[in-house]
Amino acid sequence: MPPPNDAGAAVEEEERRLWEEATRLGVLSRELQESASALISSTWNEEQGLRQRALALDSDLKRVQSAARRSAADTKAVEKINEELYRARCLIKEGDMASILPNKDHGRFLKMFLGPVNVLATRKEVRLKVKEEYNKYRDRTAFLFLLFPSILLILRSRIWDGCMPALPVQLYQAWLLYLYISLALRENILRVNGSDIRPWWIYHHYCAMLMALVSLTWEIKGQPDCTNKQKGVQLFLVWAIMQGVAMHLQNRYQRQRLYTRIALGKAKRMDVVCGETAGVEGQLWLLCPILFTLQAFEAYVGLLLLRTAVVGVISEWQARMRDSLRDLASRDGCGEFCEHGANPDGEIEIQS
Structure with a gap:
């Protein structure tokens, strides 16, 4: 020691x-x-x-x-x-x-959810990563948009004996609200980082958010006479399935168009809207009839839903308001093709 x-x-x-x-x-x-x-x-x-x-x-x-x-x-x-x-x-x-460069105005929507924070990415690879994640998110949610209502309708016919419980339907409607809020947030962030997203594309998601919020307040009624009472819910789920199909087709087509424009040097990698048409005529011959058919079916479902809300068993204000907002939100597949129909040269707008 x-x-x-x-x-x-x-x-x-x-x-x-x-x-x-x-x-x-x-x-x-x-x-x-x-x-x-x-x-x-x-x-x-x-x-x-x-x-x-x-x-x-x-x-x-x-x-x-x-x-x-x-x-x-x-x-x-x-x-x-x-x-x-x-x-x-x-x-x-x-x-x-x-x-x-000076930052773009973040807008009220971003400020409301995130506060006065700067969401501009200073590195180009980060901005491109935001765009890539947005495209992946759209692909994933388009699949879920088709899957969830399909599961509900299958369970309704095979397990629930034609009468859906309220909780699964309301969970789906809550997911729709989350979906449209997240899409609007991502699109506003993309706009700040240089994506030329058209204002109507973001605004129609605002309408869809309101539609989903109103849907959450709609009472899902059961027995007796459950089939008639839930007719509006059933029609809404059918519309959602058709909308999911339209979203899948559009995502695939629009992504290909964006890659073509970037390869031709006519689009930025951050662009999400464009009007170039080279090499798409064959695809349009397939896509346009399918999308117009889907839009016509959606209009038909909307009329049935409106009739059910006005003269049927279900007469709540939520049903009528949701139908009106649904028609606005259905521009998820119509806006660019409405312009295509008015242009003989085939110019369309592509939202990617």
């Missing part, structure tokens, strides 16, 4: 060594903080200069595009000029410069 004096000296030596190490680390942390502050200050100054140059370039692009539109030059020459201007704008809006 070491003498007491030796033990005390060892403890003091250990304390001194630890203090010197802590002091050294403190000095290093302060030096690192000063270096980081200097770097951030220098980066901010350089970023301000780049931002001013990018804004000036964007203004020049708009000026030249406006001049080309008013020009009496040959149509093909104007198209080439516009294509070159579009590529230049893509570099500004989609490239690394996009992270230093």
